[in-house]
Amino acid sequence: MVKPKKFGFKRMSWCSHRFGPRYRLLLVLCLLFLCVTIAFWLHYRFSRPYYRGVEELDPKIWDLLGPQEKSTVKPSTTTRSPQIHIKKISEIKIRDIWTVKEVEEHFFRYLENKDVKCVKDARLGSWNDGGWNVCLSPPYKLIPPCVVYSFGIGDDWHFDESVANSYSCQVLAFDP
Known part of the structure; x- marks a missing residue:
């Protein structure tokens, strides 16, 4: 079995x-x-040390984030005066055959052209429409008492309020 x-x-x-x-x-x-x-x-x-970035881009944001670590780079001992580099800009030439729209575009292109080299600038107002980059390099720094003229606001007060609140400047707005 x-x-x-x-x-x-x-x-x-x-x-x-x-x-x-x-x-x-x-x-x-x-x-x-x-x-x-x-x-x-x-x-x-x-x-590694933590670097937050360029503080000059928007000082209000960096102030909200708190104190920044001190840099270990020693500042230069030589004193430097502010340098202004003025570009030669051609005159505005308006031709008789241009339409009103072409004249307007040419004029605004002339106004938006930067005449000087700006080392430190900041965005005031909103990041979209209604905000402008402002040069804060010496001798253009906004120090009270100051007056800022704002043209063409179109019922958008972001830039004007930002200048008045940040730098205590008198803002005169004009909208044709």
Whole structure:
């Protein structure tokens, strides 16, 4: 008489049952590489000084973010006076054959042309329509008492209010 075979099950862990020894070694090496990479990244990120960017772009935003780390760069000991580089701009020449729209475009192109090199400028008003870049380099810095003339407001007071609130200047608005 033949005895039936007894089937026995070996108790195995999930890892040894599912993967062979090569796969387990590969998994351990991948996890080790990932941990080392994260450790180096964290060390590199927190060991460098943090620079917030150029404060001159919008000083109000940087004031809201809090104090900035002091720079380790020593300032220059030589005193420098402000330099103004004036460009030679041609005269406005209006031709008789131009339409009113062409004359208007030519005039506004002339007004928007920068006459001087501005080292420090700021955006006042909104970032979209109703805001303007203003030169704050010496000798153009807005120091009270000051008067700012605003032309063509079109019922948009963002620029005018920003100048009045930021620099305490009197703003005279004109909309033809």
